[in-house]
Amino acid sequence: MKQTKAIHQALKRLMRARGRTYADAARVLALSEASIKRLFSTATLSLQRIERLCDWLQVEVADLVALSEQHKPVVTQLNAQQERRLLSEPALLLVTFLVLNRWSEDEILQAFEFSRPHLTLLLAEIEKLGLIEVLPFGRIKLRTARNFGWRADGPVQRYFAERILPDFLDHGFQGKGEQLRFLGGSVSDAGLAELRELMDEWARRFDDIVERDLALPLAQRQGVGLLLALRPWEFSGFTALRRKA
Numbered sequence: 001m002k003q004t005k006a007i008h009q010a011l012k013r014l015m016r017a018r019g020r021t022y023a024d025a026a027r028v029l030a031l032s033e034a035s036i037k038r039l040f041s042t043a044t045l046s047l048q049r050i051e052r053l054c055d056w057l058q059v060e061v062a063d064l065v066a067l068s069e070q071h072k073p074v075v076t077q078l079n080a081q082q083e084r085r086l087l088s089e090p091a092l093l094l095v096t097f098l099v100l101n102r103w104s105e106d107e108i109l110q111a112f113e114f115s116r117p118h119l120t121l122l123l124a125e126i127e128k129l130g131l132i133e134v135l136p137f138g139r140i141k142l143r144t145a146r147n148f149g150w151r152a153d154g155p156v157q158r159y160f161a162e163r164i165l166p167d168f169l170d171h172g173f174q175g176k177g178e179q180l181r182f183l184g185g186s187v188s189d190a191g192l193a194e195l196r197e198l199m200d201e202w203a204r205r206f207d208d209i210v211e212r213d214l215a216l217p218l219a220q221r222q223g224v225g226l227l228l229a230l231r232p233w234e235f236s237g238f239t240a241l242r243r244k245a
Contacts, residue, residue: 003068003135004043005043005132006068007043007050007064007065007068008040008043008045009068010062010064010065010067010068011040011045011050011054012040013055013067014057014064014067015053015057016060018049018057020056020057022036022037024042025056028052028053028056029052029053053069073146074143074144074145074148075129075130075131075143075145075148076144076145076147076148076149076151077128077148077149077151078131078150078151079151080151080154080155081134082129082152083150083154083155083156084155085125085129086129086155086156087155087156087159090120091114091122092122092125092126095114095119095122095123096126097107097125099123099126099131099132099140099142100131100142100144101210102142102210102211102214104138104139104140105119105123105138106138107138108178110189110218111218125138130143131143131144165227168225168227169227175242177224178240192230192232195230196230199228202226202228203228206226
């Protein structure tokens with residue numbers, strides 16, 4: 001239904017851009033202007049009528065669908081209540097993590113013990129939050145902005161600090177493909193800014209590799225975690241030994 005409304009909205013924008021009115025569209029479809037307005041307001045134009053209007057406007061239906069996608073709002077951040085909702089159910093948090101990392105429905109069902117009806121309910125919940133759009137034939141479209149992030153010191157970030165980060169670091173990092181390096185030093189403000197730029201580059205490179213490997217079968221991929229953290233800092237045990245001013 002959301003996609004149908006978006007297509008009708010895109011059609012109205014296209015008509016305005018071409019200087020066409022409801023009265024013009026009514027003549028094309030041999031309907032009254034009142035009927036045209038009602039069909040647009042209720043988003044109930046038939047596919048046949050949409051195709052006729054597209055021919056009239058000299059645009060392909062596929063182009064109209066693409067136009068409708070461009071104007072859909074994207075989510076940059078959830079509110080605190082929405083983040084708490086994600087954390088209230090482990091299965092919901094897991095599926096959210098998976099779809100944000102571009103897993104398909106079939107891949108989720110293959111790897112985890114969800115029934116399809118249960119997964120459908122979870123995806124519907126995530127769709128209500130605005131993070132995804134569930135499309136026909138098991139397709140999932142992300143509705144998050146490129147700069148999407150969790151709330152600073154919000155429920156998800158606190159959960160990460162309290163539960164996920166200790167679990168991630170409680171490991172020897174001696175296995176294949178594993179590495180832990182902690183570096184410390186003294187740098188200027190300019191040096192700190194340069195290190196931040198390097199971290200941003202690492203994050204972009206990580207996303208590029210994940211995007212590239214999505215083309216591989218699920219059996220040839222494995223979950224990985226890469227932790228990037230930087231801040232002016234001194235171990236509290238050392239600070240206690242500093243000379244008092």
